[in-house]
Amino acid sequence: MNETLTCALVEERALVERYVADTLTDAHGRADFEAHVIACPRCQDEIRLAMAVRADLAPLAAGTRRARRVLPLGLGIALAASIAAIILSRAAGTSTRWQDLGAVPVAPIYLGVEVRGTPVRGDSLLALAMKAYDDRRYDAASAGLTGALAAGTDSAPAEFFLGAALLMLDRPEAAAETFGRVIALGDTPYLGEARFYRAKALLRQGNGAAALSELHAVASSSSAVSGWARALADSVESRMRR
Amino acid sequence: MTLKVVAVETTSATTVEALERLRPGLQLMAVRSLGTADAAEEAVQETLARAVAALARDQLADPAKLPAFVAGIARHVIVDMQRARYRSVSLESLPVAAHPSYHPDALKALVLAEERARVRAALVSLSESDRDLLGLCYVEGLAPTEIAERTGEPAERIRKRKSRAMDRLREAFHGAGEPRHAEARLPTREARATGGVRP
Numbered sequence: 279m280n281e282t283l284t285c286a287l288v289e290e291r292a293l294v295e296r297y298v299a300d301t302l303t304d305a306h307g308r309a310d311f312e313a314h315v316i317a318c319p320r321c322q323d324e325i326r327l328a329m330a331v332r333a334d335l336a337p338l339a340a341g342t343r344r345a346r347r348v349l350p351l352g353l354g355i356a357l358a359a360s361i362a363a364i365i366l367s368r369a370a371g372t373s374t375r376w377q378d379l380g381a382v383p384v385a386p387i388y389l390g391v392e393v394r395g396t397p398v399r400g401d402s403l404l405a406l407a408m409k410a411y412d413d414r415r416y417d418a419a420s421a422g423l424t425g426a427l428a429a430g431t432d433s434a435p436a437e438f439f440l441g442a443a444l445l446m447l448d449r450p451e452a453a454a455e456t457f458g459r460v461i462a463l464g465d466t467p468y469l470g471e472a473r474f475y476r477a478k479a480l481l482r483q484g485n486g487a488a489a490l491s492e493l494h495a496v497a498s499s500s501s502a503v504s505g506w507a508r509a510l511a512d513s514v515e516s517r518m519r520r
Numbered sequence: 521m522t523l524k525v526v527a528v529e530t531t532s533a534t535t536v537e538a539l540e541r542l543r544p545g546l547q548l549m550a551v552r553s554l555g556t557a558d559a560a561e562e563a564v565q566e567t568l569a570r571a572v573a574a575l576a577r578d579q580l581a582d583p584a585k586l587p588a589f590v591a592g593i594a595r596h597v598i599v600d601m602q603r604a605r606y607r608s609v610s611l612e613s614l615p616v617a618a619h620p621s622y623h624p625d626a627l628k629a630l631v632l633a634e635e636r637a638r639v640r641a642a643l644v645s646l647s648e649s650d651r652d653l654l655g656l657c658y659v660e661g662l663a664p665t666e667i668a669e670r671t672g673e674p675a676e677r678i679r680k681r682k683s684r685a686m687d688r689l690r691e692a693f694h695g696a697g698e699p700r701h702a703e704a705r706l707p708t709r710e711a712r713a714t715g716g717v718r719p
Binding site: 302332 | 626630651690
């Protein structure tokens with residue numbers, strides 16, 4: 279603590295990366311980092327750039343990354359062999375065929391929503407639920423969002439983040455159903471992402487064809503995630519051809 | 521609003537100037553923690569006002585520590601505001617004017633739409649493996665050495681790949697003709713609303 283940082287040390291210790299990823303704790307010297315940043319225009323710019331990069335990469339930090347995490351080079355041969363055996367034994371099944379493409383290691387980021395003119399009780403419940411969501415307490419978020427919906431909060435954001443929470447809880451069936459309700463609401467700001475994450479949920483259930491249909495619907499739209507939907511659709515199609 | 525009105529009688533012009541130079545960084549720190557530009561502005565004002573008062577009482581022994589001193593105050597202010605925000609209060613017990621409301625996100629408050637669009641276009645032009653690498657850095661918050669442990673690729677090579685990729689994104693982020701790091705001003709309220717360029 280109380281170390282005077284330089285930009286070089288910030289870079290060497292990946293402090294901007296940790297800061298935007300919310301993994302920079304006091305133990306990692308968050309206070310020293312903030313003391314440096316408030317007086318350093320260069321690092322301020324780096325944070326803004328990092329936030330822009332993160333915002334675009336977070337929804338896509340899926341698929342192959344999780345698969346790679348399962349097989350780091352440091353694993354012993356015996357462990358690697360046993361994992362390979364499990365993978366091979368399941369390869370013929372439909373559910374595991376798409377698991378890696380359906381992975382969502384980072385939850386959709388909550389960007390805040392406008393409350394309607396006259397807030398209802400559900401809006402305060404939504405606020406509490408989204409605090410839990412931001413804290414990655416997806417069980418609490420899921421329960422809170424269900425309560426907020428029952429109390430009359432705006433359904434599009436609440437349903438969307440309920441779907442996201444269910445996805446993070448590894449409940450793809452419930453997530454797909456919830457995202458389906460968001461899609462059924464029509465042209466909301468959540469439509470594109472709801473299709474994208476419903477596709478993820480469907481992939482986790484082993485339903486590549488239905489996922490592809492959702493991805494094509496997003497890919498042809500002007501959604502912020504259409505580029506990523508096209509990339510994921512390519513991966514799904516490529517796997518279907520194998 | 522500047523500090524001048526508050527500080528003119530108790531704090532030297534040099535100190536006020538030094539504090540004002542910290543304003544953009546404080547704003548960034550506050551927006552990251554509080555999520556909205558308005559709440560951040562309130563936090564920055566409160567921080568600077570408290571800093572002026574503390575400096576008037578000679579509470580800072582070493583002037584070189586001013587940024588750390590002010591950042592410490594900012595952390596307290598932000599934590600106080602977060603506590604107040606998440607205190608459980610029934611909406612029915614509050615007047616409508618006091619109901620919590622949400623605002624556009626922190627990202628929008630800190631990064632212009634056109635800066636994001638340029639970064640997005642540059643990201644798409646990177647190879648998939650470079651995008652994956654940046655994901656490990658900025659989504660998972662890993663350092664090159666940690667990525668090296670995970671992937672087996674030499675840390676130095678990871679560092680170079682990341683540096684090359686970030687150079688391209690940085691160039692796109694700043695746009696043609698804009699000097700790097702020359703201005704760290706955050707988007708103005710008007711620019712945030714329109715997605716336009718900074719003045």
